[in-house]
Amino acid sequence: MKASAAMPSLLKTISIVSAAIGEGAGDGGCKYGSSALLSSGLARSLAVAGRLVNAGPVAVADAMGAHDRLDVVGRFSVDLAEAVAGVMRRGLQPLVLGGDHSCAIGTWSGIAGVLAPRGRLGLIWVDAHLDAHTPQTSESNAPHGMPLAALLGHGSHALTGVGASGGKLRPSDTVVIGARSYEEAERRLLEQLGVRVMYMEEVRDRGFGPCFAEARAIVSAQTAGWGVSFDVDALDPADAPATGTPVAGGVGLAQAAAALRLCRADPLFLGLEIAEYNPLKDYGGHTAQAIHALVVACLGCATVDVDQGRAQGDARIADVIA
Ligand SMILES: [Mn+2]
DSSP: OOOOTTSOGGGSOEEEEEEEOOTTSSSGGGGGHHHHHHHTTHHHHHHHTTOOEEEEEEEEOOOTTOSSHHHHHHHHHHHHHHHHHHHHHTTOEEEEEOSSTTHHHHHHHHHHHHHTTTOOEEEEEEOSSOOOOOTTTOSSOOGGGSHHHHHTTOSOHHHHTSSSSSOSSOGGGEEEEEEOSOOHHHHHHHHHHTOEEEEHHHHHHHOHHHHHHHHHHHHHHSOSEEEEEEEGGGBOTTTOOOBSSOOSSOBOHHHHHHHHGGGTTOTTEEEEEEEOBOGGGOGGGHHHHHHHHHHHHHHSOGGGTTTSHHHHHHHHHHHHHO
16 A cells, blocks of 8 residues: 555554665764664664654665765665655655764665655755765765755765755755854855754754754755754763763753654654764663664654653653663
């Protein structure tokens, strides 16, 4: 049965897409993030939270015979975009598990392509970084610092030409939350384009919840649907230390999880991506637990705890993780 576009997302089956890439980062440990999260029982956590889940496609980066890292990421992005597009066409809700954050190019290029006949894609980019480098501005030339620029149509053709060529996101449909470590060239590009960036100072002043609610209003105003790309490094390292590039002074897990619950009831919410989880650094599994809490908050079925109040809801999330 083909699910209709208007079907509430909570009634859809979640398809977990593995984006096994670490080649876009300096430290490749994120390549194993998706398999580690699956091993830690993430599908079960979602099932306990009332959702139907299936094991979706697996895209694996392959550096064999590649010219350079941009070439590896470009080819991987084409594979991932096709995998995620297939999930969307089958009426399933994608949960993409990275992978370094270069996986966002494939994920959102694929989703934008399927959504295009109905309208534009909106995206909330939760991240300690701006990920808005191009090969011209990046000192490290690491592709995981480039995915947002690429999705906005700037940078190497290997990254901007995935699926249709050119930008997959309009600046007016894009919001970044939590940025606190970036280079001037990235800030300038996003400012010139007119992307709304809620830097960490603003998030600290206003709280993550109000920022996320405003971001949702922006990314859903002129689009046919919207999603969230959540870089684990947006969280404070105290809550989520096992990430490629931790930055002090981040978003608290409880605040982030409470805000992501907004996604549940929104029929225009398309899917979630989790990036930059490095299980090789996850001694004790604390970061995996944090990710379970985020994913369940975002995708869990509202009827499981809708009448329970936030404290009990959070206790249930803790139960799910345990
Ligand atoms: Mn990132």
